[in-house]
Amino acid sequence: MLKTRQFLTLAQMTAVEAIRQPICLLLAISGIILTGITPLVVIYKFGEDGKLARDSGLAFHLIFGLIIAAYSASTSLAKELRTGTASSILSKPVSRNTLFLAKFTGITSVIILFSITAIAATMLSERIDQKFIFTNTMSGYFTDWHTGILLLAAPFVALLLAGIINYITRRPFESFAFMLLVTCVLGAFVISGFFDRIGHLAPLDYQVDWRLLPAGLLITAALIVITAIATTISTRFNTVLTITSCMAILMIGLVADYVLGHNANSSYLTSGIYKLIPNWQNFWVSDALTGGGHIPWNYVATTFIYAATYTAGVLCLGILSFKHKEVT
Amino acid sequence: MKSLQPTPTPIVQINTLTKIFRDFWHRPKARAVNNLSLNIYPGEIFGLLGPNGSGKSTTIKILLGLLHPSSGTVTVLGSKPQNVITKNEIGYLPEESHLYKHLTARESLDFYGKLFDINKEERRKRTDELLDMVGLTHAADRMIGEFSKGMARRIGLAQALINDPKLIILDEPTSGLDPIGCRQVKDLIIALAKRGKTILLSSHLLADVEDVCDQVTILFNGSIRASGSVTQLLEKRDSIRLTIPTLSPEKLKEVLNVIRKKIGSEPEIDHPSLNLEQFFLQVVAKANETEAENMSGAASDTKVAAFLKTENQQPKINN
Ligand SMILES: Nc1ncnc2c1ncn2[C@@H]1O[C@H](COP(=O)(O)OP(=O)(O)OP(=O)(O)O)[C@@H](O)[C@H]1O
Ligand SMILES: [Mg+2]
Numbered sequence: 001m002l003k004t005r006q007f008l009t010l011a012q013m014t015a016v017e018a019i020r021q022p023i024c025l026l027l028a029i030s031g032i033i034l035t036g037i038t039p040l041v042v043i044y045k046f047g048e049d050g051k052l053a054r055d056s057g058l059a060f061h062l063i064f065g066l067i068i069a070a071y072s073a074s075t076s077l078a079k080e081l082r083t084g085t086a087s088s089i090l091s092k093p094v095s096r097n098t099l100f101l102a103k104f105t106g107i108t109s110v111i112i113l114f115s116i117t118a119i120a121a122t123m124l125s126e127r128i129d130q131k132f133i134f135t136n137t138m139s140g141y142f143t144d145w146h147t148g149i150l151l152l153a154a155p156f157v158a159l160l161l162a163g164i165i166n167y168i169t170r171r172p173f174e175s176f177a178f179m180l181l182v183t184c185v186l187g188a189f190v191i192s193g194f195f196d197r198i199g200h201l202a203p204l205d206y207q208v209d210w211r212l213l214p215a216g217l218l219i220t221a222a223l224i225v226i227t228a229i230a231t232t233i234s235t236r237f238n239t240v241l242t243i244t245s246c247m248a249i250l251m252i253g254l255v256a257d258y259v260l261g262h263n264a265n266s267s268y269l270t271s272g273i274y275k276l277i278p279n280w281q282n283f284w285v286s287d288a289l290t291g292g293g294h295i296p297w298n299y300v301a302t303t304f305i306y307a308a309t310y311t312a313g314v315l316c317l318g319i320l321s322f323k324h325k326e327v328t
Numbered sequence: 329m330k331s332l333q334p335t336p337t338p339i340v341q342i343n344t345l346t347k348i349f350r351d352f353w354h355r356p357k358a359r360a361v362n363n364l365s366l367n368i369y370p371g372e373i374f375g376l377l378g379p380n381g382s383g384k385s386t387t388i389k390i391l392l393g394l395l396h397p398s399s400g401t402v403t404v405l406g407s408k409p410q411n412v413i414t415k416n417e418i419g420y421l422p423e424e425s426h427l428y429k430h431l432t433a434r435e436s437l438d439f440y441g442k443l444f445d446i447n448k449e450e451r452r453k454r455t456d457e458l459l460d461m462v463g464l465t466h467a468a469d470r471m472i473g474e475f476s477k478g479m480a481r482r483i484g485l486a487q488a489l490i491n492d493p494k495l496i497i498l499d500e501p502t503s504g505l506d507p508i509g510c511r512q513v514k515d516l517i518i519a520l521a522k523r524g525k526t527i528l529l530s531s532h533l534l535a536d537v538e539d540v541c542d543q544v545t546i547l548f549n550g551s552i553r554a555s556g557s558v559t560q561l562l563e564k565r566d567s568i569r570l571t572i573p574t575l576s577p578e579k580l581k582e583v584l585n586v587i588r589k590k591i592g593s594e595p596e597i598d599h600p601s602l603n604l605e606q607f608f609l610q611v612v613a614k615a616n617e618t619e620a621e622n623m624s625g626a627a628s629d630t631k632v633a634a635f636l637k638t639e640n641q642q643p644k645i646n647n
Contacts, residue, residue, distance in 0.1 A: 002445045009442040013428065020430060084426035091392045091422075092443040092491075093415040172430050327394040 006094050007102050014106025017079075018072040019178040028114055028181055029155045031064030035121040036151040039129035040143065050209060051290060053129035057122030058215055058286045061115065065223040066250065068114055073107045073230030074242035087327045100322045104231045104315060111223045117182045119216035120189040123208040124151045133197060144197045154184035214295040215285050221307040222283035226250070228311040232318030235325055253280040278310055337406075338367035339495055339526045340391060345400035347386055347550075360386040362550035364400070368528055368543075373521045375541030375558075376530040383550040384530035385423050388499050391528075392420055405495060416444065419493030423500055425484035429473030433464055433483050436472055440487040450635075457633035458486035461516070477504040485513065492636050496520060498529040502536050511609060514540050516632065523638040538562070
C-alpha cells in the first residue's frame with residue numbers, strides 16, 4: 001500500500017519533471033507539425049495512396065520519440081543524483097528499487113502520451129495525403145485540406161491555451177503545453193470523424209487507415225525499450241555518456257541484421273552480440289503496409305513479448321547497478 | 329562499585345569507520361573518514377564540528393546508507409543504515425536544500441509526506457503546522473524555485489520533520505539563515521531535544537554548536553581530534569571572572585589593591601561586551617516591537633509544530 005503510493009508519487013514527479021523540459025515540448029511539437037505538413041507540401045502524385053504520409057509519420061514518431069526517450073531517461077535519474085533530490089528521497093523509507101522503477105515508469109508514461117499523439121497525427125496525416133477520389137460529381141486526386149488545417153492548428157491552440165493558463169495561474173508553461181498538445185491532437189482526431197474528405201458532414205465516419213495503429217504500437221514498444229536502456233545506463237554514467245551509448249546501441253541494432261544476421265551462427269561473439277542488441281527491424285513494419293498489406297496481430301503480440309522480455313532484463317541490470325550506487 | 333543506572337543503548341553506533349572515495353578505476357581519491365568511532369545516546373544533541381572537508385557530511389551520508397563504508401561498522405536505531413524501515417524514524421536535512429523547484433512550499437511538504445505512511449488529513453495538518461513553525465505560512469503557495477536560500481533552507485528543515493522522527497540529522501542547519509533564523513533553529517533544536525528527540529548536527533560555526541550541543545566531537549581530516557561534553561571541553565578550571573558595575577577610578581583602585589594583595593599578581597580588567605549575535609538580536613527585537621505588522625521576509629516565534637510528539641508518547645520501534 002505504502003509502496004504503491006511511494007511508487008506512484010515518484011513516477012508522477014518524474015513524468016512532470018520530464019515534460020517540464022522545454023526540449024521535450026519542442027521535440028513533440030516539431031514531430032507533430034512535420035507529420036502534419038509533409039502530405040501538404042510534398043507532391044507525390046504517382047505513388048501509392050498515402051504511402052508518403054504513412055512512412056514519414058511513422059518515421060517522425062520513431063525519431064522524435066527516440067530523442068525524447070533517450071534525453072528524458074538519461075537526464076531524469078542523473079539530474080536527481082546530481083542535484084541531490086535523490087539523496088533526499090533515499091533518506092526517506094524509499095527503497096532504491098522503488099525509486100529506479102518509478103523513474104522508468106514516469107518516463108514511459110511520457111513516451112506513451114507522446115506516442116498516442118504521434119499515432120493520431122500519423123493517421124490524420126495519412127488521411128490528408130492525396131488520394132484518388134471518385135464520386136458522382138467529381139473525380140481526381142484530392143488533398144484533404146480541412147484535416148490538414150485541423151491537425152496543424154492543434155499545436156498552436158495548445159500553446160495559446162498553455163500561455164493563457166500560465167498567465168492566470170502562474171504554473172509552469174511547458175508541462176501544460178505538453179498535456180494540451182496531447183489533448184488538442186486527440187481532439188482534432190475526434191473532430192475529423194465528423195466530416196469526410198471533401199468537407200461534408202459525416203458523423204462518426206473515421207476515414208483513417210487503422211493499419212497504422214499496430215504499426216504505431218510497435219514503434220511505441222521500441223521507444224519503451226530504449227527508455228529502459230537509457231534509465232539503466234544513467235545509473236552509472238552521466239548524461240552525455242548515456243546518450244552516446246544509447247545512440248551506439250541504436251546504430252548497432254539497426255545494422256545488426258545486415259552485418260551480423262547472415263553470419264550470426266559463425267562465431268559465439270557475433271551470435272552473442274546479435275542476441276544482446278535489440279533488433280530494431282522488428283519494430284519497423286512500414287514496408288509491410290505497402291501494397292495493402294496487413295500486420296497480423298499475433299506478430300504484434302510476439303514483438304510485444306520480445307520487447308517486454310528485453311525491457312525486464314535491462315531493468316534487472318539497472319536495479320542491480322543502482323543497488324550499490326553511492327548517492328551524494 | 330556498580331552504577332545503579334543501566335547505560336542506555338546508543339541510537340547511533342559508529343565503530344572504526346573508514347571511508348575512502350575511489351575513482352572509476354578504483355584508485356583512491358580521498359580519505360574522507362579515518363578510523364572514526366563514536367556513540368550517540370537517546371536524547372542527546374550531538375555536535376559534529378570540523379573545518380571544511382573534514383568528513384562531517386560523509387559520515388552523515390554513511391549513517392543514512394547513501395554512501396558505503398570502506399571499512400568499519402555502523403548501526404543506526406539498531407539496524408544497518410541501508411535498512412529502509414528504520415528511515416521511518418529518521419529526519420534528514422541535507423547540506424544543501426534539495427527540493428523540486430517547480431513545487432510550492434506546501435506541495436513539497438506534501439510530496440515528502442507521501443513517501444511515509446501518513447494519511448492525507450494528517451499530512452495537511454502537519455504541513456500547516458510545519459509551515460507555521462518555520463515562519464513561511466505566507467509563502468506556502470509560492471514556488472520553491474523563487475525562494476531565497478534561507479527560505480528554501482527552512483522548507484528543508486520542515487521536510488526533515490514531516491515524519492515526526494526520533495533521530496534528527498541536520499547537516500549545517502544554520503547555513504544560509506539570517507541571525508534570527510539561526511537563533512530560531514537553535515531554539516527549535518533545543519525544544520526538540522526537550523521532547524526527547526535525538527539530534528545529530530554538523531557545523532563549522534562554533535557558536536551553533538556551543539549554544540545547543542550536549543556532546544561535541546571535533547573532526548579534522550576524517551578523524552576525531554577532541555570529544556566530550558561542551559562544558560567539559562570549554563571550562564578553564566584555573567581562573568574565574570567577576571562582573572561588577574562600573575566604578576569611579578578611586579574605588580576601582582581600592583578594589584584592585586585588595587585583589588592584588590590576596591592573589592599576589594595583576595588581575596585582568598576589561599569591559600564585558602555583548603557578542604555581535606546578542607547585539608543583533610537586541611536590535612531586531614526592538615525593531616520588531618514597532619513594526620511587527622508589515623513583515624515581508626520569514627518570521628516566526630519559536631514554536632514547535634504540535635504533532636511532533638514527546639518521546640514517552642512515541643511508539644517504541646521494534647528492531
Ligand atoms: N563524492 C566525492 N568524491 C570524492 N571525494 C569526496 C566526495 N565527497 C567528499 N569527498 C571528499 O571527502 C572529504 C570530506 O568531505 P565532506 O563533504 O565530508 O566534508 P565536510 O566536513 O562536510 O565539509 P564542509 O564543511 O565543507 O561541508 C573532502 O576531502 C572531500 O573532497
Ligand atoms: Mg559538509
